[in-house]
Amino acid sequence: MTATQATRKPSILKGFRDYLPEQMILRQEIINRFKAIFELHGFDPLDTPAIEYLEVLTGKAGENEKLMYAFEDQGGRSVGLRYDLTVPLARVVAMHQSEIVLPFKRYHVAPVWRADRPQRGRFREFWQCDADIAGVESMAADAEIVSVLTDCLAAVGLDNSVVHMSHRRLLERIAMAAGIPQEQAAQVYRSVDKLDKIGAEGVRKEMVEGGIEASQATQVLDTISISGSIEDLLVELSRRLQNDANAEGAIAEMTQLFQLLHQMGVPNDKAVLDLTLARGLDYYTGPVFEAKVTEPKVGSVAGGGRYEGLIGSFGSRSISATGVSLGLERIIEVIREHGTMPIPTAVAQVFVPVVDRNLGSAAELTSELRARGLKTDLSLLDGKSLGEQLKYAGRRGIGLAAILGPDEAARGVVALKNLVTGDQIELERAEIVQSIERMLT
RNA sequence: GUGCCCUUAGCUCAGUUGGUCAGAGCGCUUGUCUGUGGAACAAGAGGUCACGGGUUCAAGCCCCGUAGGGCACCCCA
Numbered sequence: 001m002t003a004t005q006a007t008r009k010p011s012i013l014k015g016f017r018d019y020l021p022e023q024m025i026l027r028q029e030i031i032n033r034f035k036a037i038f039e040l041h042g043f044d045p046l047d048t049p050a051i052e053y054l055e056v057l058t059g060k061a062g063e064n065e066k067l068m069y070a071f072e073d074q075g076g077r078s079v080g081l082r083y084d085l086t087v088p089l090a091r092v093v094a095m096h097q098s099e100i101v102l103p104f105k106r107y108h109v110a111p112v113w114r115a116d117r118p119q120r121g122r123f124r125e126f127w128q129c130d131a132d133i134a135g136v137e138s139m140a141a142d143a144e145i146v147s148v149l150t151d152c153l154a155a156v157g158l159d160n161s162v163v164h165m166s167h168r169r170l171l172e173r174i175a176m177a178a179g180i181p182q183e184q185a186a187q188v189y190r191s192v193d194k195l196d197k198i199g200a201e202g203v204r205k206e207m208v209e210g211g212i213e214a215s216q217a218t219q220v221l222d223t224i225s226i227s228g229s230i231e232d233l234l235v236e237l238s239r240r241l242q243n244d245a246n247a248e249g250a251i252a253e254m255t256q257l258f259q260l261l262h263q264m265g266v267p268n269d270k271a272v273l274d275l276t277l278a279r280g281l282d283y284y285t286g287p288v289f290e291a292k293v294t295e296p297k298v299g300s301v302a303g304g305g306r307y308e309g310l311i312g313s314f315g316s317r318s319i320s321a322t323g324v325s326l327g328l329e330r331i332i333e334v335i336r337e338h339g340t341m342p343i344p345t346a347v348a349q350v351f352v353p354v355v356d357r358n359l360g361s362a363a364e365l366t367s368e369l370r371a372r373g374l375k376t377d378l379s380l381l382d383g384k385s386l387g388e389q390l391k392y393a394g395r396r397g398i399g400l401a402a403i404l405g406p407d408e409a410a411r412g413v414v415a416l417k418n419l420v421t422g423d424q425i426e427l428e429r430a431e432i433v434q435s436i437e438r439m440l441t
Numbered sequence: 442g443u444g445c446c447c448u449u450a451g452c453u454c455a456g457u458u459g460g461u462c463a464g465a466g467c468g469c470u471u472g473u474c475u476g477u478g479g480a481a482c483a484a485g486a487g488g489u490c491a492c493g494g495g496u497u498c499a500a501g502c503c504c505c506g507u508a509g510g511g512c513a514c515c516c517c518a
Contacts, residue, residue, distance in 0.1 A: 014509065064516065066442070084518085116517075117442080118510080128518060190515095281517090290518095299517060327518025355476055391478035405476055417477070424477080 015116070015124030025344050026332065027127075031109055033155040034129045034326065038107035041148045043131050046106040048088040050113075054078040060087050060283050060310065067114040081113035085130040086283070086307070086323060093134045093321070094314035102135030102319070121298030121330040132323025134311060139253055142287050142306060142322045143260035149302055149324045150270050153291060156331060157340030161301060164274035165289040167254050168305070170237070171224075171278055173247035177240065178219040184212055188220060189278035196276070200225065224275040230258050233273055250286075257287055283307040286322070296337045302326040345397025349375045349440055351419070353389040354382035355405030365404050365414070365432070372433050374440070394419045400439075402432065 012018065019027060035045075054070050057080045069081040082088050085108045093100060108130045116122060131148050133141040146163060153161045175188045187210035191203045198206070200221055207217040226236050234255050241247040254273065261271050271289075279288045288305030304324030312318035335341055350369055354362045359382050369376040377398060381389045386403070393401055403415040414432045416439075417424040427435045 011509080067516080112518085114517080117515090119512075122517075126518065279517090301518070303518065325518060330518055353477085385474085385478095386476045387474080387478050389478080394478055401477085403477075407476075415477085419478075422477095422479085 013124070015118040017123065017125070021347075022345075025347060026335070027328065029344055030156055030328065030331065030335070031127075031129065034152050035107065035109065037148060037151045037155055038129075038131050041105075041131070041144065041151070043105045043107040043148070046089070046092065046108050047110060048082070048085075048092060048108070050081055050111070051079050052082055052088060052091070054080045056091050056314075057083055057087055059313070060281070064114075064281070067116050069113045069115055083114060084112050084281075085110060085128050085325065086132065086281075087310070089130070089132050089134070089323070090307075090310040090321070091314055093311050093319060094316035097316055100134075103141070104134040105132070107131045120296070121327075121333045123329055127328035129326040129328060130323055132321055134321035135319050136322075137320045139257045139260055139287070142257050143264055145304060145322050145324050146257075146261055146271055146289060147264045147266050149289070149291060149304070149326070150266050152326055153302070156335055157338075158291075158293065158301065158331065158334055159340070160295070160338070161291050161293045161334075162269065163271040163289050163291045163302075164277050165254070165257070165271055165287060166273065166275055166277040167250040167287050168279075168284050169246055169250040169286075170254070170275060173241055173244055173250070174220055174223050174275070177223070177244065177247075178216045180212060180216050180220070184210070187212060192220065192224060192276045193278040195224070230268075230273050231255070234258075237275075253287060279303060279305060283310045285309060289324070291326075293334050296333055298330040298333045300327075301330045301334060346399070347375055348377035348396070348398045349400065350436060351377050351379065351389075351393035351396075351398045351401045353379045353386055353393070353401060353403060355386055355403060357382055358405070361404055361409065365402060368433050369402070369436065372437060374433070374436060390417070390419065400436065402436065404429070 051073075055078070057068060057070075058065055064083070068083050071079065073079050089106065089108065093104060109127065111125050111127050113125050115124060118124060129152070131145060133144060146165070149163060153163075171189055171192065172185060175185045176182075180188060188207060191206040191210065194206070195203050204214070204217045204221055207220070208214055223237070223240055226233060226240075228236065234251050238248065238251050241251075258271070258273070262268070277288060277290055279290065284305040285308040286306030289303065290300040291302035292300050302324055304322070306320065306322040308320045309318070311321060335343070352362045352366045352369070362378060362382075366376050366378040377393070377396070379389050379393075381392060384392075386405075390401055399419055401417045401419055403417060405415075408415055408426070408429070411426075412429045413426040414429050415424055415426050416432075416436065
């Protein structure tokens with residue numbers, strides 16, 4: 001620090017965070033599991049720049065654009081931090097058409113930025129884990145996406161999550177059937193979306209206050225509240241919206257989508273029809289879905305849907321796509337709250353302390369373990385007592401300590417101590433690596 | 442973008458109507474303990490009471506602003 005430089009308290013921007021090792025270990029574990037699921041379903045990886053031309057980003061998110069980080073770069077260009085991973089994907093598909101083979105399946109795990117007001121499970125920089133399919137109009141793609149989603153949620157133990165599904169055109173047509181004019185439809189979507197939060201009366205009240213006639217509000221509420229099995233529900237809906245070819249198309253798509261999900265082994269109670277679902281992003285046009293958990297209250301944990309016009313909006317030929325975004329931060333909230341999966345505490349699997357200052361023998365043992373791929377931490381506290389070294393390892397969250405001192409060496413063994421339980425056993429020196437390997441699997 | 446609440450040692454918090462109010466517990470450091478940690482006991486370090494203004498004889502305590510955190514709305518992963 002030079003004399004002319006003022007010292008500044010270390011600090012970071014509101015809504016942005018450092019990820020210390022303790023957090024990173026869990027984050028990486030979750031991301032690894034998601035990537036494994038994406039690849040299991042045949043998706044390839046993709047990455048794009050954090051910053052895009054502003055015009056690439058705008059015009060897609062509707063009102064949400066006020067949340068976009070936009071600024072001028074040193075060259076006076078209008079640019080912005082990406083708001084989601086879907087728009088960059090659409091740009092990529094439109095831009096690299098000659099290199100991309102359709103159907104295009106890609107996954108993308110990366111940070112996005114929104115100048116939102118921070119809250120629990122809501123940050124200004126957060127990570128999304130996306131999987132999308134471009135170039136397939138049939139419900140086969142949507143079914144694939146939803147099944148990737150349910151697999152991902154299962155992979156991190158989110159058994160209390162449910163994917164709510166609807167179709168953009170259903171709510172639209174229900175509102176229309178109730179005689180609500182086009183310009184008030186948005187009010188309907190906004191209110192209806194809160195049904196589980198403020199109840200039917202709350203929604204009715206809000207709609208009326210929003211200028212919708214009481215009888216129309218009642219009719220909408222009545223229609224979206226019908227219940228039964230998915231098949232019955234869709235049939236009933238079809239009856240109520242009869243002679244509406246547009247609605248029929250949407251109903252047919254949803255019917256097929258649920259059928260496919262069933263055949264793909266997605267349990268009935270994991271993907272349900274929810275007519276109140278209204279997603280904010282403007283670009284959705286077909287089936288939409290959102291994964292929700294009831295506790296903790298972090299909003300939805302994943303969301304997605306079909307967008308037919310987005311890729312074409314970049315001037316390319318029209319290519320329909322569908323995809324999902326999983327919200328890493330919110331999923332972590334749920335995992336930590338409910339302990340839905342074991343939370344790894346350290347990367348190292350084995351700690352090797354230095355006994356009697358004999359760094360050499362500890363180093364030899366360490367390199368043997370590492371050679372077999374065991375993540376091994378060699379003690380850097382060789383001047384300290386064994387007790388202190390073990391204490392250090394325990395606090396780091398490392399599970400095992402392999403102790404090789406003169407006593408053990410003389411008898412041809414290694415003492416293996418479980419740092420969680422305190423139990424200690426002795427294993428043959430010659431077979432120590434294999435023994436530990438066996439214990440860890 | 443709107444409204445409300447919060448911010449005191451590393452952490453969780455006490456601090457009465459502004460006048461020994463700068464504290465506790467945990468943690469940390471050291472010792473009892475020169476090959477086995479998380480226990481106990483003892484001693485010790487650590488805070489310009491978020492930051493900047495203001496009111497007052499006097500402010501952690503009152504007022505204003507800024508920053509950060511939280512909640513609700515909006516919206517959303």
